[in-house]
Amino acid sequence: MKTLSDPVKSNPYIPMMAEIQSIEPLTKNEMLFRVRLPEPLNHRPGQFVMAGLPGIGECAISISSGPESGKTLEMVIRKVGNVTGVLHKLKKHDLIGIRGPFGSGFELNDFHLKNGNQETLIKDIVIIAGGLGLVPLRSLIIPIMEHKSDFGRVHLIIGSKTPREALFRQQIQQWKIHPDCSITELVDNTDFQDWDGDVGLVTEPIHKLNIIEKNTMVVLCGPPVMYKFVLMEIKMNFNIPDNHIFIDLERRMRCGLGKCGHCQINHVYCCKEGPVFRYSQLTDLSEALN
């Protein structure tokens, strides 16, 4: 067995401490944290970190910034319980513990209009986000928008419960000016508020998508209940191969290292092989979409 060097450095459970640069409330329960890391994360879109505070705890939080963000990391944290509650009380310049990046994430290459030897062509990218699902997918949308000419047409379908819960609306406006980029924003109901988008579920615009089926990539992220219906709608209307559909899943996570066992979905670890899976990987995982 290999001898381990410096104990503290080789300890995968010790976080690096990052300084909070800004905290911006997005909705009643969600805040955008922009933190400065001691060293760049070098993450792929769709990966996540374990964020928290020593002595308090940590939880899995998606990386919301693009892969070229260097030492800056953006996260959107929803206050739901203990750790997220404590994080919401932090202020500018406070320190926050970060471990990661973890998980598979997306390969941007899979989405390119053409790869090196022009074999695969992805002409359409469909991204469907429900609620907080936009947060991890933003790390994929940002690099696509920044290098738009390398990518084909982009179709975004973004759903929220009410206008009050809609995230990143300003940034979405900016995305809209890119060529070949159609964005549908929906709310389940307007709840008596101003709303310039559509009203309905994210499943509703799917059949109207104008795409070249075998050259399409689909990406889904949202609450567990969303997947079944969205997948049904896609399957009913289009013939997209299962390995062209990506799904971002959530599980209880404690280590992020494929050790603690909490995030296991049949034989895969959501923290290691996931949280982003190709639908073709999930077909023999009976626990994946329950």
Added chain:
Amino acid sequence: MNAYLSNLDQIESWFFNLAEKQLFFLPKKTQGVNYRFEPIDHQQSLDLLNYKPTILPPGKNIFPDDEILFSYYKDDDGHYQFSQGVTVNSQLLAGVRACDLKGVYLLDEVFSDGVKDSHYLRRREKTDIIAFNCMTPCDDHCFCEAAQSLDFQMGADIFITPLFSTSHKGQANEEQQCLLEVLTPRGNELIKSLESTECSSPQDLKNHAIASRPQPFGRQFSAPIEQLAKAIHQKDADSVYQQYAEQCFSCGTCNLVCPTCYCFETKDELNLDGSSGKKTRHWDACLSPGFAEVAGGHNFRAEPAARQHHRIRRKFDYLPQRFEQTFCTGCGRCGRQCTTGIDIFNIVNDVYLSVQESQE
């Protein structure tokens, strides 16, 4: 590596000798009918031949409950200072059975796979193992031969095989010859203080001893383990899991006593000063209802049957897909210690039979 011959008497005094130099754990009888790995004491009779598997497997000495993952304090400038936690002392585990040795070997695989778990590996580096082969099934719960862990010797520094029948409890005497195979350089160091003669034909002696063991050895499944694993993989056999779940308390005992269960929960603790604390980890159990529950209350395995299904497939299907070894060593602990008598041996057998039936 080399092999030696020695008798139980000599081995006993060797153990006491070694125990003076390092922390030395050996199975010791409890007040009741069980055994526990405990620091050796001089009044103790060494029950190496007939002891039944200990309440907790010896691998737990390398993967202890309440392990400190790190401790920290905030210095005057508000910076966090981290430290590893505790210093690890060297230890020797003696009398480890083949099934439990395989348990340790599997933990070695798991904790060095991908990101290395420095806490486990550090302890493992400082752990010596003297294993002891079984000549008779330890009790009616074991199924080590069927689970392919009988005679397992990887990971041991020294592997001892008795060269005589062990079915009758006897006092150690000179005729009770044992074969000691030295498997590592560390083993070579340890064996120096044993009174022994070098053995030139260890394999013949060992084969002979093994051939004289009872056949079959312990409980046997209805089919070879490969077929069982295939059946478990193929079909979810919900009705079988459901049937066992009805008797189950979801108490987690079966997980906690298993040599190949290593799932853990982490716990962060803040000291009263508010600026120092630690993170620890604790053995967890996938049969516990909250194991797969996320914030907001959604539970990915809310039903006891789903949890039992997960446990069985983890041992016989999921982890074998990764590590090419069955993650049940057949030690029988879970069945022995489940208060309501649920035995993994019966579950997997029943799953196999139900899959067979459904295919007919």
Added chain:
Amino acid sequence: MKPKIAFFDFASCEGCQLALLNCEDILLDLLELVDLVEFREAISEKSARYDISFIEGSIHREEDSKRLLDIRSRSQYIVALGACACNGNVQARSNFIAPAENYKLIYGEEARNRVQVDKNYWPLWAHTRVRSVEEIVKVDYHLRGCPMDANEFLTLVKALLSNQIPHFPAHAVCVECKRNANECVFDKGMSCLGPIAYGGCDAVCINNGHVCDACRGLLPYANVGAHNALMLSKGISKEAIQSRYRLFCSAEKMSES
């Protein structure tokens, strides 16, 4: 400002407060961080509002439940302290017996007959149901056990002081029993309620050679049917099993089984 903490006692043996006073070392540090505004009658100052109110004891009389409602209305958090407050404890066994019968058991048949006809005693019969705190007001946190566990007390206070949500995992006593490498008492010919009882006590009774009687109450998912079958299979009589179940968990769902 330091959080205001108060202790209130109802029907109990005061063992929980004693258990608390026994851990002097941490208590002194703790007292630096909080403002102890009411400790039974020991401190006279009455504060209008409390951040954390610890309630010890079960609730018997109408005036007790009124007092409890008043405390609730003045407290941010209510913590039920110990088995009496959490589930009624042994005194709630009397709920299984008609009040008059109970009176007879204690004072004899003659006394029972006398008070039944005497109007002055009638109010006695009106408030005889022993209730847990939660049967009257919302309880934020439970510190279970008879007596409560000092470590859990500390965990709770530390969590609340650092703006955290205290968390007590709902697992069986067996979990801690195995973490301590205990020999199961069923192997020693005894019987145990550990598989259906709330852990958190570190299986202290088994560690010390006793059995578990589920003083921390039944787990919400307790498989009582399977446990009953297990006890019967050990040759324990139905009556003995029932009495065992009722010892501590009387106010809970045991009453239905």
